[in-house]
Ligand SMILES: Nc1ncnc2c1ncn2[C@@H]1O[C@H](COP(=O)(O)OP(=O)(O)O)[C@@H](O)[C@H]1O
């Protein structure tokens with residue numbers, strides 16, 4: 001491990017009397033590269049997740065060669081240390097290019113090695129590197145035991161590299177589209193363990209044949225000096241799609257809110273349904289179908305079906321302990337409460353320290369949230385594992401409409417990396433599958449409120465009427481989803497608990513999710529904090 005030293009750093013242009021294949025062993029290079037160069041470079045990258053903290057120094061935790069024949073690239077595992085006494089790890093593959101006209105914007109460092117001038121760049125910018133990784137996966141041998149391991153799935157059908165390009169989506173890792181039919185996601189923030197996205201994708205698609213997630217094609221894992229597997233790349237099928245379920249749902253909701261006017265609907269005459277009721281589409285009152293249309297409910301049933309099928313696949317493994325269903329116990333209860341009480345305290349602090357950033361209804365709700373903190377905390381403490389008969393399984397963990405692609409009236413589930421704030425160990429803990437369901441219900445709530453906030457002025461109704469209509473619709477969305485979901489779960493004998501237990505878990509997880517979201521919104525988009533605040537207070541006030 002090489003520590004930064006502030007003294008005696010070289011000045012540009014950087015000259016080294018070694019060849020590229022030996023550069024990484026040169027102490028002087030490492031010193032300059034980490035302190036003078038990467039400290040400035042990483043903080044500007046889209047994938048860098050430490051923007052709200054103060055970078056102290058960077059260490060090179062590990063490096064390894066990514067190579068084929070004579071071609072050599074370095075994979076760097078960087079440990080970024082923060083003033084606030086914590087650190088994060090990032091993966092940065094680097095390449096040397098001598099072509100003056102290449103990747104001008106992506107250069108990390110101008111360098112001269114044994115008289116050869118050129119630049120170090122992020123290797124993902126180099127087509128030759130992307131081709132190499134693709135070919136290493138394509139030619140991977142079973143039971144690879146080398147330090148940088150490649151794995152190829154039976155779903156991998158291509159026989160040659162044709163093209164590659166950046167996917168170009170707003171994302172925290174970096175995905176490359178290969179041959180217009182596959183995606184290789186290079187993980188940026190890495191953990192000293194297999195990435196859950198890789199584990200879950202491979203398990204669902206290869207072991208269980210689950211069809212509604214992009215087929216797993218291959219991967220690359222590095223074994224670090226402690227023997228831990230670190231996932232650096234995941235290759236999946238490219239799913240042609242019509243956008244994500246968030247866009248789909250908010251478009252539908254815009255039409256539905258306009259229908260209030262077009263269909264002359266009196267919000268106060270709309271029939272209501274209790275929270276967590278179960279309804280088949282035929283049980284939804286005609287006034288509601290007339291208002292919202294049938295199609296949105298058919299789509300909700302489909303989404304519920306795909307969600308249940310995912311849980312059935314995740315809950316049906318009895319040989320691999322990483323996926324074996326398990327019961328609630330005292331350890332789980334202690335783990336859960338510690339985590340949630342810590343998270344809740346963190347949210348109280350964030351809200352207390354940022355009240356001046358809120359106004360109007362958000363401010364009122366935030367004050368109410370702070371005043372009722374003991375009541376909310378009590379809800380988190382009120383978890384008694386001895387009352388639960390259901391099972392816990394590996395779950396998606398960060399399930400919301402933005403993680404689902406829409407394709408031909410069907411859904412494909414993505415991004416099994418888990419909740420970004422949790423540690424990698426916590427993300428692998430088996431949880432009630434209803435936690436994912438609760439995440440999706442919160443997402444319906446979000447979509448309804450976001451539609452009202454974004455387009456409210458386009459509808460002639462008052463905000464109070466829109467919120468009332470939205471809350472009524474929300475309960476029907478939940479009822480139709482829940483009924484379809486439960487039917488499939490019960491048909492497949494997945495034990496997720498008796499009725500009262502399920503309602504308790506749903507409420508508990510929805511509260512947990514809304515509290516998590518409050519922190520996410522206060523940090524990233526405070527104007528939206530009103531949505532989880534509204535969610536928290538309505539869960540607390542809910543009597544049904
Ligand atoms: N296999 C795929 N097929 C089609 N689109 C995909 C695929 N994987 C990801 N995407 C698109 O890229 C976006 C970001 O992917 P995601 O896996 O969530 O990345 P990250 O973990 O970096 O946030 C998704 O929301 C989706 O729109």
Ligand SMILES: O=P(O)(O)O[C@H]1O[C@H](CO)[C@@H](O[C@H]2O[C@H](CO)[C@@H](O)[C@H](O)[C@H]2O)[C@H](O)[C@H]1O
Pocket residue numbers: 246398400401402403419420439442443444446447517520
């Ligand atoms: O980046 P991720 O997809 O892993 O998730 C984070 O960002 C999400 C927002 O993009 C955030 O989701 C919240 O907002 C969504 C609407 O933008 C809504 O559908 C979700 O229900 C709500 O939780 C997510 O919480 C956060 O982890």
